[in-house]
Amino acid sequence: MPFDFETPPDRSNSDSIKWRRYAGRDILPMWVADMDFAAPPPVIDALQQRIAHGVLGYTHPWPSLLEAVVEGIERDHAWKIEPDWIVWLPGVVQGFNLACLLAGEPGSGILSFPPIYPPMLQAPGNQQRQLVRSSLTLAGGRWEFDWASLDALLPVKDTRMLLLCNPHNPVGRVWSRDELTRLAWHAENHDWLICSDDIHCGLVIDPSQQYVPIASLDASVAQRTITLMAPSKTWNIPALSSAFAIIPNASLRKQYLAAARGLLPDVNVLGLVATEAAYRYGGPWRAALLEHLHANAQALHKTVNQMPGLSCCEIEATYLAWLDCRGLHQANPHRFLEQHGIGLSDGRDFGMEGFVRLNFGCSRSLLDEALRRLSLAALAAQAA
Numbered sequence: 124m125p126f127d128f129e130t131p132p133d134r135s136n137s138d139s140i141k142w143r144r145y146a147g148r149d150i151l152p153m154w155v156a157d158m159d160f161a162a163p164p165p166v167i168d169a170l171q172q173r174i175a176h177g178v179l180g181y182t183h184p185w186p187s188l189l190e191a192v193v194e195g196i197e198r199d200h201a202w203k204i205e206p207d208w209i210v211w212l213p214g215v216v217q218g219f220n221l222a223c224l225l226a227g228e229p230g231s232g233i234l235s236f237p238p239i240y241p242p243m244l245q246a247p248g249n250q251q252r253q254l255v256r257s258s259l260t261l262a263g264g265r266w267e268f269d270w271a272s273l274d275a276l277l278p279v280k281d282t283r284m285l286l287l288c289n290p291h292n293p294v295g296r297v298w299s300r301d302e303l304t305r306l307a308w309h310a311e312n313h314d315w316l317i318c319s320d321d322i323h324c325g326l327v328i329d330p331s332q333q334y335v336p337i338a339s340l341d342a343s344v345a346q347r348t349i350t351l352m353a354p355s356k357t358w359n360i361p362a363l364s365s366a367f368a369i370i371p372n373a374s375l376r377k378q379y380l381a382a383a384r385g386l387l388p389d390v391n392v393l394g395l396v397a398t399e400a401a402y403r404y405g406g407p408w409r410a411a412l413l414e415h416l417h418a419n420a421q422a423l424h425k426t427v428n429q430m431p432g433l434s435c436c437e438i439e440a441t442y443l444a445w446l447d448c449r450g451l452h453q454a455n456p457h458r459f460l461e462q463h464g465i466g467l468s469d470g471r472d473f474g475m476e477g478f479v480r481l482n483f484g485c486s487r488s489l490l491d492e493a494l495r496r497l498s499l500a501a502l503a504a505q506a507a
């Protein structure tokens with residue numbers, strides 16, 4: 124069945140926060156991470172059927188939902204989990220904030236890897252912990268962990284948890300088995316908890332890459348790991364607020380549930396219905412989406428790298444491109460690009476100066492127009 128990613132619904136006068144920011148201005152909204160596409164048809168059908176029932180009373184996750192998630196994770200990511208390991212959450216952000224509460228005592232360090240999704244920089248401080256930064260580094264045209272600085276950093280900080288993003292927002296890396304093994308070795312060696320935000324795991328667009336959940340490396344790593352997942356990015360349903368943690372270690376799971384007690388709402392019934400439909404029937408739509416995103420990513424990569432003062436690495440996963448604007452020599456590249464009609468995310472929010480993030484989860488024609496404007500902006504910067 125063909126899916127149309129070229130003529131998405133018009134969001135310009137909708138409740139979308141992405142489109143509202145620039146309403147009435149000629150600025151293309153390519154910032155916050157949702158895609159411009161309607162959710163997959165089986166997800167919409169399931170929601171319509173549930174609404175038609177008419178009663179929206181209290182609900183807890185039901186057996187066929189758990190089965191769909193467990194089967195989907197094994198089918199798509201070769202990781203066999205048990206239904207009991209799942210803790211439902213209204214969002215992944217709540218999920219990693221809760222995990223921070225289990226990282227040692229107040230004041231303990233939590234290691235993370237900027238540039239990174241801004242709430243992951245804020246979570247340690249929110250929960251009275253300290254963020255320990257180990258910035259990713261550009262090596263041979265690829266973003267990598269900075270192993271040398273990481274090794275030097277560790278003995279001097281009271282680090283109790285590793286906060287990972289895999290695949291990584293915003294640099295689009297799918298961490299390899301070797302890289303994860305090396306990180307896990309540190310975690311075992313220093314007795315850290317691992318919290319891995321894998322919300323983008325269904326969005327590996329480079330067919331030569333494979334997502335590996337760090338908890339699947341071996342049983343011992345699984346015992347110290349909280350993995351966070353959701354259908355929200357892959358099937359474009361983030362406002363339905365359905366996510367989950369996978370915690371194989373029973374005692375860690377108990378502590379996590381205790382930390383959440385009284386604070387988190389149950390996932391709403393529509394989120395749960397959409398989650399089951401997405402994992403059970405969303406495969407063909409996801410496969411078509413990945414092809415569309417891969418084509419967008421390739422066009423973007425090729426075009427951006429021909430522009431003066433701009434560059435970007437190959438994107439392995441996500442619908443987000445991390446653009447290096449340092450060569451534009453602008454004090455505020457985000458504002459400069461807004462002035463040229465493109466609304467992106469400011470790299471400083473991700474913990475790195477001189478970069479912006481572009482969301483290419485849109486039609487090819489919108490992306491082409493953004494690239495045209497970007498090219499004009501790059502030329503203008505050069506001429507200045």
Ligand SMILES: Cc1ncc(COP(=O)(O)O)c(C=O)c1O
Pocket residue numbers: 156213214215216217240288292320322323353355361365366
């Ligand atoms: C890495 C990452 N984690 C979490 C989220 C948000 O998750 P949620 O809406 O479930 O809180 C995003 C959204 O962009 C993200 O990129």
